[in-house]
Amino acid sequence: MNEKGLRPDINSLDVLISLADLYVENGLVEEAKDLLKTAIEENKEEIKPYTLLSKIFITQGDKKKAADVLKNAMKISPEDKEIKQLLKSLKIDEKEEVKETKTKKPATGLGDSLDKVLSNLLKVKGILGVLIVDDIGALIGAKLELPVEKESTGAIISSIYDKIKFSSADLELGLINKVFFELPGGNIIVLGSKSLRFIVLTARNILVSQVENVLAEAFHKTIDLLGVE
Amino acid sequence: MKKMMEGIGSINGVLSCYLVDRDGEIVEDAGNDKLDKTLASAVIAAITKELSTQMGIENNFSIIVMAQKKNLFIVTQKNFILAVFTDPTIDTGKIRFELRECVKAISEEL
Numbered sequence: 001m002n003e004k005g006l007r008p009d010i011n012s013l014d015v016l017i018s019l020a021d022l023y024v025e026n027g028l029v030e031e032a033k034d035l036l037k038t039a040i041e042e043n044k045e046e047i048k049p050y051t052l053l054s055k056i057f058i059t060q061g062d063k064k065k066a067a068d069v070l071k072n073a074m075k076i077s078p079e080d081k082e083i084k085q086l087l088k089s090l091k092i093d094e095k096e097e098v099k100e101t102k103t104k105k106p107a108t109g110l111g112d113s114l115d116k117v118l119s120n121l122l123k124v125k126g127i128l129g130v131l132i133v134d135d136i137g138a139l140i141g142a143k144l145e146l147p148v149e150k151e152s153t154g155a156i157i158s159s160i161y162d163k164i165k166f167s168s169a170d171l172e173l174g175l176i177n178k179v180f181f182e183l184p185g186g187n188i189i190v191l192g193s194k195s196l197r198f199i200v201l202t203a204r205n206i207l208v209s210q211v212e213n214v215l216a217e218a219f220h221k222t223i224d225l226l227g228v229e
Numbered sequence: 230m231k232k233m234m235e236g237i238g239s240i241n242g243v244l245s246c247y248l249v250d251r252d253g254e255i256v257e258d259a260g261n262d263k264l265d266k267t268l269a270s271a272v273i274a275a276i277t278k279e280l281s282t283q284m285g286i287e288n289n290f291s292i293i294v295m296a297q298k299k300n301l302f303i304v305t306q307k308n309f310i311l312a313v314f315t316d317p318t319i320d321t322g323k324i325r326f327e328l329r330e331c332v333k334a335i336s337e338e339l
Contacts, residue, residue, distance in 0.1 A: 156283045156284065159279070159283060160276075160279055160280050160283055160284075163275070163276055163279045164276055164292070164294055167272045167275070167276060168294075168296060170265075170268055170269070170272045171264070171269055171272055171273075171299075171301060171314075172264060172298060172299065173294060173296035173297070173298055173299050173301060174296045174297035174298030174299065175296060175297040176294060176295070176296045176297075177295045177296060177297065178294075178295040179292065179293070179294050179295070180291075180292070180293040180294075180295070181280070181290065181291070181292055182290060182291040182292075182293070183284070183286055183290045184286060184289055184290065208321075209322075
């Protein structure tokens with residue numbers, strides 16, 4: 001058992017949820033959130049971890065994140081009563097949400113070609129999301145399977161990437177090709193150009209060497225499609 | 230500790246390695262890179278601090294920077310940061326394996 005609990009050895013949804021409940025009961029809310037995010041990653045069609053995670057966010061007063069999680073749950077189960085009730089409690093018009101998820105494509109703000117590039121990336125096993133931001137961290141587009149807030153996530157990762165980029169002269173690294181972040185909850189790969197940050201969120205156990213070429217290809221296609229440097 | 234760092238420094242393709250505390254002070258180093266050690270360790274600590282602050286992750290994370298002239302591997306633990314500069318052509322998997330082993334040994338020693 002490591003300091004984050006039993007997570008690495010456990011796959012059962014019920015066990016993950018029971019553990020998350022236990023964490024919450026014992027005040028280990030952040031650990032519970034990590035566990036539920038893992039449960040969502042590994043059981044994408046199950047709504048229970050979504051509802052539990054949204055309840056934690058509601059308890060913490062983070063209605064925006066709770067709503068994002070519930071919106072993703074609604075895509076899986078549009079008629080689920082509990083999700084509707086939770087959304088109601090957040091004063092969100094659930095009819096509008098259902099209509100959006102049924103009729104509209106995710107609002108990426110990208111053309112169809114670029115949307116296709118990102119969608120194809122998400123078909124690769126282990127890739128959980130792609131964010132494209134400009135050189136000041138403003139979101140250009142996103143495709144996500146995770147309940148994360150895309151604008152702030154993109155801005156945060158971009159600012160860390162920039163910190164490394166601006167330090168490269170002091171460290172005599174030369175031009176940066178790629179930055180790989182290995183974090184407790186998953187990995188992040190950032191491919192950067194002069195005016196673009198191509199951020200890929202992956203599962204912890206992904207084999208980077210197997211996706212490297214796919215990522216590079218998608219990155220260069222994105223640059224071409226957006227017509228940027 | 231010195232022996233462990235020299236062990237990493239002797240791996241083919243490794244240019245230099247630094248064991249620094251979370252404030253950026255050098256604990257131990259090895260290798261023949263002509264880098265300004267004090268500046269490098271401060272910058273490395275600043276990068277890890279940025280990630281910790283922005284993402285709310287205190288430790289147990291790694292950063293790998295792949296660049297034209299060098300690659301940089303940073304492993305952040307509770308009490309220390311291990312940073313290794315390598316030739317960009319080095320086998321990434323091999324150095325990551327070596328670093329994991331070294332981090333384990335350093336943690337035990339500390």
